[in-house]
Amino acid sequence: MKTVVLVTGANSGIGLALCDRLLAEAAEGLLLCLACRNMQRARAARLSLLASHPSAQVDLLQLDTSSISSVISAAQEVKHKYDRLDYLYLNAGIMPNPKFDIKAFFRGLFSRYKTFLQTIFNVPYIILNTLISKILWTNICFCCCSDLSNPFCCSKIIAMFATGEGILTQWDGVTPDGLREVFATNLFGHFLLVRELEPVLCRPGETSQLIWTSSSNAHRSAFSLEDLQHQRGTQPYSSSKYASDLLSLALNTHYNKQGLYSSVICPGFVMTNLTYGILPTLPAFLWNLLLPIFWLIRVFTNTFTLTTHSGAEALLWLYKQRPETLDPYAKYHSLTSGLGNNYTQPRKVLQHHQ
Numbered sequence: 001m002k003t004v005v006l007v008t009g010a011n012s013g014i015g016l017a018l019c020d021r022l023l024a025e026a027a028e029g030l031l032l033c034l035a036c037r038n039m040q041r042a043r044a045a046r047l048s049l050l051a052s053h054p055s056a057q058v059d060l061l062q063l064d065t066s067s068i069s070s071v072i073s074a075a076q077e078v079k080h081k082y083d084r085l086d087y088l089y090l091n092a093g094i095m096p097n098p099k100f101d102i103k104a105f106f107r108g109l110f111s112r113y114k115t116f117l118q119t120i121f122n123v124p125y126i127i128l129n130t131l132i133s134k135i136l137w138t139n140i141c142f143c144c145c146s147d148l149s150n151p152f153c154c155s156k157i158i159a160m161f162a163t164g165e166g167i168l169t170q171w172d173g174v175t176p177d178g179l180r181e182v183f184a185t186n187l188f189g190h191f192l193l194v195r196e197l198e199p200v201l202c203r204p205g206e207t208s209q210l211i212w213t214s215s216s217n218a219h220r221s222a223f224s225l226e227d228l229q230h231q232r233g234t235q236p237y238s239s240s241k242y243a244s245d246l247l248s249l250a251l252n253t254h255y256n257k258q259g260l261y262s263s264v265i266c267p268g269f270v271m272t273n274l275t276y277g278i279l280p281t282l283p284a285f286l287w288n289l290l291l292p293i294f295w296l297i298r299v300f301t302n303t304f305t306l307t308t309h310s311g312a313e314a315l316l317w318l319y320k321q322r323p324e325t326l327d328p329y330a331k332y333h334s335l336t337s338g339l340g341n342n343y344t345q346p347r348k349v350l351q352h353h354q
């Protein structure tokens with residue numbers, strides 16, 4: 001009997017890399033279903049997978065997670081075609097029209113200018129302080145750096161690179177169903193899919209796994225139970241990802257006794273269609289020019305996984321785990337060391353009392 005795996009948003013980026021890695025791991029025993037909104041792109045993805053894994057069984061499913069009717073008919077098709085679903089990767093996601101806020105970026109960077117340099121060059125605090133104070137006394141950046149002795153200054157810069165917090169602006173729309181687009185695509189459509197697929201996910205005596213592609217950009221401050229769809233805020237992506245972390249926890253409470261387990265992963269910062277739009281003046285291939293800078297940043301934060309192959313690390317790692325052994329309060333991070341080695345690390349994301 002083959003292991004049935006369904007991946008949403010499988011035609012590009014991290015989803016496609018995951019499919020490739022799953023097939024490299026276990027092509028023979030796998031029945032892989034690519035769930036995509038655009039069938040032309042889905043067919044192209046299928047062909048590229050079959051080119052490197054000719055013996056693989058790869059099915060296609062039309063699914064637009066932002067549309068209630070599409071989710072319901074896709075779920076019907078799955079239940080009709082397969083009598084089991086072992087893994088459901090909830091990966092499709094959007095961050096509409098993200099823009100890099102250059103002002104906020106430099107404000108964040110230079111307000112901690114001295115501490116940043118201190119870390120990079122590892123110059124003792126006292127020498128650096130004297131030097132920089134003399135050179136930059138009149139520099140406004142220096143004025144901003146009011147708290148040199150604060151060891152969190154540098155970690156704040158690293159956090160800015162790791163999470164993108166405070167340096168991105170986004171946009172959100174409304175779907176024909178009347179839902180906010182980011183909420184519907186990233187969260188609600190997936191939730192509905194899980195509910196609709198209950199009969200094939202919850203089978204007596206067997207386990208199945210739900211695996212959400214969340215983000216380091218998931219912030220509690222962006223999420224409110226009173227405004228689930230994030231109609232009133234400016235961080236819809238962050239809100240939807242935080243909501244997926246919470247939902248995963250709730251699904252565990254609800255479904256574990258029926259053999260269904262849910263986990264969240266964070267792929268790190270990966271260069272994909274989702275991120276290419278962030279620097280709009282830069283065509284996708286020119287992003288590669290930034291690679292040396294990104295490799296340098298990676299020395300300070302192992303969250304710069306950069307490639308889709310590396311970003312899919314935690315997704316693949318979870319595939320190999322027994323779900324009962326996983327920590328529902330953890331987010332599993334794809335990480336890449338300064339030397340380019342990929343690994344997965346659980347990090348506590350939600351405290352029991354939250």
Ligand SMILES: NC(=O)C1=CN([C@@H]2O[C@H](COP(=O)(O)OP(=O)(O)OC[C@H]3O[C@@H](n4cnc5c(N)ncnc54)[C@H](OP(=O)(O)O)[C@@H]3O)[C@@H](O)[C@H]2O)C=CC1
Binds near residue numbers: 012035036066093185
């Ligand atoms: N790149 C990064 O740095 C990070 C990405 N992530 C998350 O990883 C996941 C994958 O994104 P990534 O690979 O980066 O970006 P991509 O844009 O390459 O992949 C997103 C996938 O989701 C699909 N998708 C979008 N909207 C819908 C929809 N309504 N219905 C069905 N499928 C849809 C896209 O299809 P189509 O090709 O038709 O647009 C595409 O296949 C997302 O959930 C994203 O939030 C999380 C953290 C960091």
Ligand SMILES: CC(C)=CCC[C@@H](C)[C@H]1CC[C@H]2C3=C(CC[C@]12C)[C@@]1(C)CCC(=O)C[C@@H]1CC3
Binds near residue numbers: 095268275278
């Ligand atoms: C040198 C230079 C021009 C740096 C700018 C880099 C930024 C464009 C990236 C730094 C951290 C990145 C990041 C994301 C987008 C691109 C950055 C802001 C995400 C927000 C993308 C979507 C996610 O889910 C999380 C990512 C966190 C890190």
